[in-house]
Amino acid sequence: xxxxxxxxxxxxxxxxxxxxxxxxxxxxxxxxxxxxxxxxxxxxxxxxxxxxxxxxxxxxxxxxxxxxxxxxxxxxxxxxxxxxxxxxxxxxxxxxxxxxxxxxxxxxxxxxxxxxxxxxxxxxxxxxxxxxxxxxxxxxxxxxxxxxxxxxxxxxxxxxxxxxxxxxxxxxxxxxxxxxxxxxxxxxxxxxxxxxxxxxxxxxxxxxxxxxxxxxxxxxxxxxxxxxxxxxxxxxxxxxxxxxxxxxxxxxxxxxxxxxxxxxxxxxxxxxxxxxxxxxxxxxxxxxxxxxxxxxxxx
Amino acid sequence: xxxxxxxxxxxxxxxxxxxxxxxxxxxxxxxxxxxxxxxxxxxxxxxxxxxxxxxxxxxxxxxxxxxxxxxxxxxxxxxxxxxxxxxxxxxxxxxxxxxxxxxxxxxxxxxxxxxxxxxxxxxxxxxxxxxxxxxxxxxxxxxxxxxxxxxxxxxxxxxxxxxxxxxxxxxxxxxxxxxxxxxxxxxxxxxxxxxxxxxxxxxxxxxxxxxxxxxxxxxxxxxxxxxxxxxxxxxxxxxxxxxxxxxxxxxxxxxxxxxxxxxxxxxxxxxxxx
Numbered sequence: 001x002x003x004x005x006x007x008x009x010x011x012x013x014x015x016x017x018x019x020x021x022x023x024x025x026x027x028x029x030x031x032x033x034x035x036x037x038x039x040x041x042x043x044x045x046x047x048x049x050x051x052x053x054x055x056x057x058x059x060x061x062x063x064x065x066x067x068x069x070x071x072x073x074x075x076x077x078x079x080x081x082x083x084x085x086x087x088x089x090x091x092x093x094x095x096x097x098x099x100x101x102x103x104x105x106x107x108x109x110x111x112x113x114x115x116x117x118x119x120x121x122x123x124x125x126x127x128x129x130x131x132x133x134x135x136x137x138x139x140x141x142x143x144x145x146x147x148x149x150x151x152x153x154x155x156x157x158x159x160x161x162x163x164x165x166x167x168x169x170x171x172x173x174x175x176x177x178x179x180x181x182x183x184x185x186x187x188x189x190x191x192x193x194x195x196x197x198x199x200x201x202x203x204x205x206x207x208x209x210x211x212x213x214x215x216x217x218x219x220x221x222x223x224x225x226x227x228x229x230x231x232x233x234x235x236x237x238x239x240x241x242x243x244x245x246x247x248x249x250x251x252x253x254x255x256x257x258x259x260x261x262x263x264x265x266x267x268x269x270x271x272x273x274x275x276x277x278x279x280x281x282x283x284x285x286x287x288x289x290x291x292x293x294x295x296x297x298x299x
Numbered sequence: 300x301x302x303x304x305x306x307x308x309x310x311x312x313x314x315x316x317x318x319x320x321x322x323x324x325x326x327x328x329x330x331x332x333x334x335x336x337x338x339x340x341x342x343x344x345x346x347x348x349x350x351x352x353x354x355x356x357x358x359x360x361x362x363x364x365x366x367x368x369x370x371x372x373x374x375x376x377x378x379x380x381x382x383x384x385x386x387x388x389x390x391x392x393x394x395x396x397x398x399x400x401x402x403x404x405x406x407x408x409x410x411x412x413x414x415x416x417x418x419x420x421x422x423x424x425x426x427x428x429x430x431x432x433x434x435x436x437x438x439x440x441x442x443x444x445x446x447x448x449x450x451x452x453x454x455x456x457x458x459x460x461x462x463x464x465x466x467x468x469x470x471x472x473x474x475x476x477x478x479x480x481x482x483x484x485x486x487x488x489x490x491x492x493x494x495x496x497x498x499x500x501x502x503x504x505x506x507x508x509x510x511x512x513x514x515x516x517x518x519x520x521x522x523x524x525x526x527x528x529x530x531x532x533x534x535x536x537x538x539x540x541x542x543x544x545x546x547x548x549x550x551x552x553x554x555x556x557x558x559x560x561x562x563x564x565x566x567x568x569x570x571x572x573x
Binding site: 126127134140 | 463482484501503523524525526527529530531533534564566
């Protein structure tokens with residue numbers, strides 16, 4: 001398949017089931033929302049070493065938040081419900097509750113409940129107050145700037161992690177431009193996030209490596225500098241830079257929509273924009289439950 | 300399914316115990332089951348259709364009571380579903396031990412309305428008597444769920460030993476409002492009598508202005524912003540339960556914490572303008 005001169009390889013992205021949740025953070029100003037977000041979603045790029053994958057889903061204007069203040073929706077994904085609950089409690093406790101003026105609400109209603117305020121209430125040292133409003137339960141935890149309001153639980157749903165596509169570009173500048181265009185397009189898609197820095201991965205990995213105990217190592221097949229040395233190199237002539245976009249979503253449809261939006265944005269730049277081709281990462285279809293075939297996604 | 304309108308045949312005489320006259324029964328057994336229900340009036344038992352004229356009408360599957368000058372006790376007592384509307388006044392125990400459904404009283408109601416209530420919604424367009432949402436006789440816990448909105452005033456001991464749920468009184472309440480309260484929320488649109496929150500353990504009493512006398516055992520926590528007030532206001536405005544005199548914006552309130560003599564961390568919040 002060719003889109004605007006960009007070759008779309010006939011392959012698939014292999015993705016995995018993950019448990020995901022959405023929380024809504026609000027604060028007095030957008031700047032304080034941002035401060036909480038940066039902290040909450042920090043060091044949350046990959047479950048390989050971070051425990052969870054997280055990123056902002058979208059900014060919420062005041063008229064879309066529970067308390068009519070500026071806010072943002074954040075998606076967090078982990079490999080199990082227990083791990084997700086642990087990560088949510090730790091991150092909200094250390095990164096949101098600590099941030100001046102913030103409040104935290106559940107962003108999903110349907111699904112298995114995981115503790116939010118229920119896990120943090122003890123910080124109130126006996127002075128915390130539960131309050132039920134409109135069928136929802138909140139914890140009011142006294143803090144030094146007043147009170148931290150946090151919904152008791154949020155919901156976990158089975159989502160999809162590891163949706164991806166890989167941009168092969170003539171040089172680093174054009175590769176980065178294509179990736180950034182894709183990031184902007186994907187951030188408009190509800191229910192999907194890009195957990196890596198700026199939404200882009202430059203150190204894609206393969207499973208294992210030559211060193212004992214290594215879970216993952218550099219994806220040698222896609223390293224342009226190793227093209228001549230690695231027999232199984234997948235880097236074509238004329239490609240100097242390769243970037244990957246990894247997508248997590250609350251559903252298979254959300255991940256597919258995000259991939260479609262991202263690849264379309266890359267193809268819009270076209271071959272004249274330095275994009276050579278688009279491919280995807282997989283493990284031969286043996287490991288992941290979900291397969292996103294690029295040609296089907298872009299059909 | 301058609302609803303049913305019940306009009307009292309004889310307004311004079313002792314109160315009629317309306318226990319069991321519920322939309323649930325109409326839905327399950329139909330008009331005949333309801334008409335044959337035995338009711339107690341004074342020292343006598345009567346079939347319902349001997350005391351009330353029955354005609355089709357009202358909300359689908361629901362009941363409308365037209366008491367005239369008769370006193371009806373226990374209206375909606377133990378109700379679990381459906382809609383019941385009283386086009387007039389109620390005696391004692393309206394909506395007591397209610398579990399679900401919607402009960403509307405277009406006039407006043409007597410003591411022990413919503414006593415022991417666990418769910419559903421009671422709306423009183425007039426005044427309510429003493430012990431609104433309090434425990435039933437012999438009970439140790441008051442209201443444990445549901446919502447009560449009184450558009451007029453209410454008597455003493457509103458929400459006594461309340462465990463959960465909401466009571467909103469647009470007018471004044473008497474003394475000992477929220478006394479021995481365990482949790483839940485009471486909103487009072489006008490003033491309240493002495494002893495508000497006495498011996499309360501948890502829960503919130505929202506007032507528009509400071510009580511005439513702060514209950515001993517309460518300490519003044521000062522002014523602050525309370526974000527949950529914004530959520531509560533939206534919810535109560537939607538349900539018509541936010542008293543008209545209360546501010547429609549802002550989260551400022553003065554908080555009195557107590558009753559510390561009972562080890563309580565309940566609160567009386569005096570809500571301010573934005």
